[in-house]
Amino acid sequence: MSEAKKDTQRARNAALAIFDGRDPAQDISGVLMTLEHTVCAVLLQMFDGDEIKASLMLQQGLCPSAVQRLVADLPNQPPIDSSIDGVRESISKGARRAPRSFKV
Numbered sequence: 001m002s003e004a005k006k007d008t009q010r011a012r013n014a015a016l017a018i019f020d021g022r023d024p025a026q027d028i029s030g031v032l033m034t035l036e037h038t039v040c041a042v043l044l045q046m047f048d049g050d051e052i053k054a055s056l057m058l059q060q061g062l063c064p065s066a067v068q069r070l071v072a073d074l075p076n077q078p079p080i081d082s083s084i085d086g087v088r089e090s091i092s093k094g095a096r097r098a099p100r101s102f103k104v
Helices: 003-019 028-046 051-071 084-092
Strands: none
Touching (some): 003 028, 028 051
């Protein structure tokens, strides 16, 4: 199995563990809280408890790349403002697309 396929399998397993039998559409806040805890725990572990390095990696590395991964297949997509204000503005304007079929 290729490393990319192994990584996809790891991501699927992590999602299942985070969902923990909950319906993510019905328990959005609970699932997001667990996701937040998980991301923080992983980053802190990676950087030996250094909160500054962990927060910089989240802000400058992980969040922008995650946003790009989510919109990578959208045609003619303008640059994404992944700041919190940019995200709030997009949500308030009703920016939506058909949900991806990511089955876990």
